[in-house]
Amino acid sequence: MxxxxxxxxxxxxxxxxxxxxxxxxxxxxxxxxxxxxxxxxxxxxxxxxxxxxxxxxxxxxxxxxxxxxxxxxxxxxxxxxxxxxxxxxxxxxxxxxxxxxxxxxxxxxxxxxxxxxxxxxxxxxxxxxxxxxxxxxxxxxxxxxxxxxxxxxxxxxxxxxxxxxxxxxxxxxxxxxxxxxxxxxxxxxxxxxxxxxxxxxxxxxxxxxxxxxxSELNQTDKLRFTVLGDSAINDANHISGPSRTGDGLFASIQNAMKEAKVLAEQIDFISAHGTATIYNDEMEAIAFNRMELQNVPLNSMKAYYGHCLGASGLLESIISMESSLHNTLIPSKNFEEMGVSQDLNIIKENQSTEIKYILKTASGFGGCNAAIVLEKA
Structure with missing residues (x-):
């Protein structure tokens, strides 16, 4: 085990x-x-x-x-x-x-x-x-x-x-x-x-x-999130352009959720990559729909922090855990009208809700994609 x-x-x-x-x-x-x-x-x-x-x-x-x-x-x-x-x-x-x-x-x-x-x-x-x-x-x-x-x-x-x-x-x-x-x-x-x-x-x-x-908890640890599953897949689509079918991100999410033993309906919140570029946003929407995650509340933090490159995934994971600790969904800032072809549940305002399971995703140049599943312990 x-x-x-x-x-x-x-x-x-x-x-x-x-x-x-x-x-x-x-x-x-x-x-x-x-x-x-x-x-x-x-x-x-x-x-x-x-x-x-x-x-x-x-x-x-x-x-x-x-x-x-x-x-x-x-x-x-x-x-x-x-x-x-x-x-x-x-x-x-x-x-x-x-x-x-x-x-x-x-x-x-x-x-x-x-x-x-x-x-x-x-x-x-x-x-x-x-x-x-x-x-x-x-x-x-x-x-x-x-x-x-x-x-x-x-x-x-x-x-x-x-x-x-x-x-x-x-x-x-x-x-x-x-x-x-x-x-x-x-x-x-x-x-x-x-x-x-x-x-x-x-x-x-x-x-x-x-x-x-x-791997070792102390009694004094007030903050505890279990990293239940992870995956990184490269679909080798293009040196800079994301896959039009979301293959790499889809496989990364699928693998991470399988290891975590968490179903789509159990995910409470998705912290997505969301760069505000046409091809990235569309690719993510396709991948999330392929995983039947289109109804899960989702945001991008890029309008708060910009795209922080190597820091973005870790920073956004931290803010996601804060959201879970405070049981508060944060809106995807500046979002008004759906601009992707697939359904997504974009968060539009601060919402109070229980957040136990978090899916954090990221995508990047060269066809790389990654996903982790976090659980509030």
Whole structure:
């Protein structure tokens, strides 16, 4: 019989706040981090969810003396600090980093490669700072990285490789990332509208998030979510375009729910990827209908946080667990009129309801898809 795996703690650093409590309160009030920003002198202002650098620096100085860190590294340290202070790091504790681009900004105007631009070096620097004893693990698989990092932790603990794990995820907005999405003409010129008929593209975002995941519960653990099932499937459809039939996402959800032994009618809430692009939203709607999940309340958090790349899956999982703890469904912000061909139960306003089983999904470039099923314990 396999071990049960639990998430017992989490934290996040986002444009809406530097802890979970402030983020949850902002979301309850319908606030969004997405606003018009001029990210660099080389670019015109556009809609993006960006952390105020001055506030970030002020917060960092409250807890850390050492300033030898990049802006992204400071975001990582702030998100992880409260967790490592409460949970013991042993010889059997894993450190897992989820990111798509890491310190990519360090490459700007540089003739040589700074060490911290390598994801393995970034992970090691963060792990060393907090005294982790095991070799760090990096999960970098486009926009499913955050969800996959939870899966990696779950499976490695169940395999007996580790007793527990700290999973940390993050990305920041950079000119590199902006230029990449601009090349697809995917960036919207207003606050994004996932699944809405009048959506016109994504908003980029930045954040870091962290969870503690373990097979051993303590009596003091007030927060307990069991990771019942997981799956990641690549349908190899296209280098950037999602499958028109939702094959990879459908298979990921099917596998995760089968392992979790949870039926469609038992799922209380879906935290979807919902990028507000035509092809992604349509693909998800098809996959959810194929799984007979079209009546399950569903939202996308992208209009609150933007698309935070490697952080999105972990951050949105944390907000989903907060929803469950507070028994409150959060609306899919900016949604007004259905813009996909299949039925979906898009949440339009704050609703009180019991949330026990959560399905969290993600999809990304290269045909990758991932899903996890969480249960409030």
């Amino acid at each position: 396999r071990k049960e795996i639990y998430i017992t703690d989490y934290n996040c650093v986002t444009p809406l706040g530097f802890d979970v409590k402030s983020n949850w309160q902002a979301i309850l009030e319908g606030k969004s981090g997405v606003a018009l920003h001029q990210v660099s002198d080389n670019l015109e202002a556009f809609f993006v969810s960006k952390i105020d650098s001055e506030k970030l620096e002020e917060e960092f100085k409250k807890f850390f003396d050492n300033q030898d860190f990049t802006r992204l590294e400071k975001m990582f340290l702030l998100s992880l600090k409260p967790l490592v202070e409460k949970h013991h790091i042993s010889d059997e504790t894993a450190f897992i980093l989820s990111t798509t681009k890491g310190n990519i900004s360090l490459l700007k105007n540089k003739k040589s490669l700074p060490e911290s631009v390598f994801l393995s070096k970034l992970a090691q620097k963060l792990a060393d700072f907090f005294g982790f004893k095991t070799k760090p693990i990096v999960v970098s698989n486009a926009c499913v990285s955050g969800v996959m990092a939870i899966s990696v932790a779950k499976n490695m603990i169940q395999a007996g490789k580790y007793k527990d794990a700290f999973v940390i995820a993050g990305d920041e907005i950079s000119e590199f990332v902006i230029s990449g999405f601009n090349s697809f003409q995917a960036i919207g010129n207003e606050s994004c509208k996932p699944y809405d008929k009048n959506r016109n593209g994504i908003n980029l975002g930045e954040a870091t998030a962290a969870i503690f995941i373990t």
